[in-house]
Amino acid sequence: MTTTFTKKTLGLETVEPALTPPSATSPETSFAKKPKMGGGKSRKRVMPDGLASKCKRCGTMLFNKELEENLKVCPHCGYHMPIGARARIASLLEPGTFEEMDSEMVSVDILGFTGVATYVSKLEDYKKSTGLKDAVITGLGKLGEFEVALGVMDFSFLGGSMGSVVGEKLTRLIERGTEKGIPVIIVSASGGARMYEGAISLMQMAKTCGALAYLAKRNIPYISVLTDPTTGGVTASYATVGDLIIAEPGAMIGFAGPRVIKDTTQSELPPGFQTAEFLMDHGLIDAIVPRKDMKKQLIEYLEFMVGAEKAPASAA
Numbered sequence: 001m002t003t004t005f006t007k008k009t010l011g012l013e014t015v016e017p018a019l020t021p022p023s024a025t026s027p028e029t030s031f032a033k034k035p036k037m038g039g040g041k042s043r044k045r046v047m048p049d050g051l052a053s054k055c056k057r058c059g060t061m062l063f064n065k066e067l068e069e070n071l072k073v074c075p076h077c078g079y080h081m082p083i084g085a086r087a088r089i090a091s092l093l094e095p096g097t098f099e100e101m102d103s104e105m106v107s108v109d110i111l112g113f114t115g116v117a118t119y120v121s122k123l124e125d126y127k128k129s130t131g132l133k134d135a136v137i138t139g140l141g142k143l144g145e146f147e148v149a150l151g152v153m154d155f156s157f158l159g160g161s162m163g164s165v166v167g168e169k170l171t172r173l174i175e176r177g178t179e180k181g182i183p184v185i186i187v188s189a190s191g192g193a194r195m196y197e198g199a200i201s202l203m204q205m206a207k208t209c210g211a212l213a214y215l216a217k218r219n220i221p222y223i224s225v226l227t228d229p230t231t232g233g234v235t236a237s238y239a240t241v242g243d244l245i246i247a248e249p250g251a252m253i254g255f256a257g258p259r260v261i262k263d264t265t266q267s268e269l270p271p272g273f274q275t276a277e278f279l280m281d282h283g284l285i286d287a288i289v290p291r292k293d294m295k296k297q298l299i300e301y302l303e304f305m306v307g308a309e310k311a312p313a314s315a316a
């Protein structure tokens with residue numbers, strides 16, 4: 001008995017999906033209990049997990065390999081999907097030049113915070129799922145001919161939230177940039193301050209901005225790159241005090257979410273509110289730069305801000 005069933009099931013799965021409907025009408029068989037692969041409805045190719053993703057904006061199925069080669073930008077509609085910090089660094093810096101700083105710094109649960117889960121268990125989960133230690137990677141590297149101090153946030157680690165580690169790593173990065181006299185670039189992607197660290201996370205806003213003030217005193221440029229989404233305490237601190245503030249197309253940028261603002265102000269929000277394009281029209285953002293042009297544009301900006309004489313390879 002058992003063996004016959006196994007064989008029949010295998011046959012249905014692989015060769016003849018057309019046989020599925022009749023089997024569903026005979027409830028006594030074991031087939032009725034296990035409707036396979038959407039009950040024969042999806043006779044189209046079913047993509048195995050991890051091979052392809054659907055574009056959130058236009059719905060096109062895209063091979064992950066193709067998507068990664070295109071820096072996670074949909075080739076059909078130009079939608080900029082989230083990209084990990086490591087991939088972003090690789091897309092910006094010259095290969096092999098990145099020296100990571102403070103790679104072992106990890107958050108501690110100062111408040112003994114417990115919500116649905118404890119902060120400690122959340123941290124462990126995200127460390128495992130992302131391979132990161134916290135929501136930012138910082139270090140020095142070469143962007144074209146320029147040595148830069150680069151910090152890149154990763155939204156996949158606890159929503160890119162800014163806690164003591166994000167604040168401390170970025171502050172050290174800015175201080176290193178100040179010491180060495182090299183430009184600082186921070187690429188933000190964040191849901192805001194990290195609730196699990198309470199006031200400690202809010203203090204990071206003042207700390208990072210304090211360090212940036214010293215950088216500014218020495219006339220060293222700071223470029224802030226805003227990506228989707230940049231919100232909360234990050235928007236309210238280092239992300240929006242750049243000498244140059246640039247954003248990726250379509251990025252959601254704001255402090256509080258649109259629903260909160262609507263409820264608080266009791267008024268309709270204008271169309272496109274909190275998008276990079278809207279904020280560019282209203283003067284917060286200096287430029288919108290597609291991901292594939294980001295490196296080239298940053299080099300161009302640095303040539304303008306630092307001066308081409310600092311770049312040895314440029315014509316002199």
Ligand SMILES: [Zn+2]
Pocket residue numbers: 055056057058059060074075076077078079
């Ligand atoms: Zn698309």
